[in-house]
Amino acid sequence: MSTKRASVNIDINAWFEGVAEQFRGLNPNEPGQWPVLPKLAAFAVVVLAAVALGWFLVLADVQAALDAEREKEPNLKQDYRSKLAQAVNLPELRKQKSQVEEYVTQLEKQLPGKAEMDALLSDINQAGLGRGLQFELFRPGQILVKDYYAELPIALRVSGRYHDVGSFAADVSNLSRIVTLHNLSVVAPTGKDLGGALSMEATARTYRYLDAGEVAEQKKAAASKKAAGAKK
Structure with missing residues (x-):
């Protein structure tokens, strides 16, 4: 029994010695003449090096790109939920949009066109005269053109009784066209003339919509300004 064990140990030792012998004295310049085991070992090393x-x-760049896409996932899910909620409420959103469009249309009807501005200025003047006020100043200013409308400031100074001045301000606010009063300043009579007329200074602002030609000109100017900014 002991003879068999000794034989096995001797065979194993002899096998390891044979393997080691194959790796001794290898000529790196002639790998084709190497024994089988060194060739297999060299092949395994080359494969591992190629994989690494x-x-x-x-693969490192691909992994980085994958991680970047995974980081986008929470935001994409949130965006999806938001759009899904909008899609579910689409009929209600369309209804609200229609209501807003109707409201905007009503507001646009309160804006005079270029041809109606003179009539509106006359209405403001008549509102003051109808209350018995005396116009000391009625001077339209420079028209300010905005994106979708134009604004006309009018410098006003009227004098009259307290209630008439207040009624005039109310009449202006109730005109069919939009007119707003800004920078109101009411000066009471001084000295002995306590029963005299009040003096009110204000800036009335009225607005009109732009016609098709003016809108096109505004868009052209905005495009030119954007192009000039891009060149810089």
Whole structure:
């Protein structure tokens, strides 16, 4: 029994010695003449090196891109939920949009066109005269053109009784066209003339919509300004 064990140990030792012998005295310049085991070992080393190099040169960038896409996932899910909620409420949103469009249309009807501005200025003047006020100043200013409308400031100074001045301000606010009063300043009579007329200074602002030609001109100017900014 002991003879068999000794034989096995001797055979194993002899096998390891044979393997080691194959790796001794290898000529690196002539790998084709190497024994089988060194060739297999060299092949395994080359494969592992190729895999490692491929990981660092190719797969590492792919992994980084994958991680970046995974980081986008929560935001995309949130965006999806938001759009899904909008899609579910689409009929109600369309109804609200229609209501807003109707409201905007009503507001646009309160804005005079270019041809109606003179009539509106006359209405403001008549509102003051109808209350018995005396116009000391009625001077339209420079028209300010905005994106979708134009604004006309009018410098006003009227004098009259307290209630008439208040009624005039109310009449202006109730005109069919939009007119707003800004920078109101009411000066009471001084000295002995306590029963005299009050003096009110204000800036009335009225608005009109732009016609098709003016809208086109505004868009052209905005496009030119954007192009000039892009060149800088």
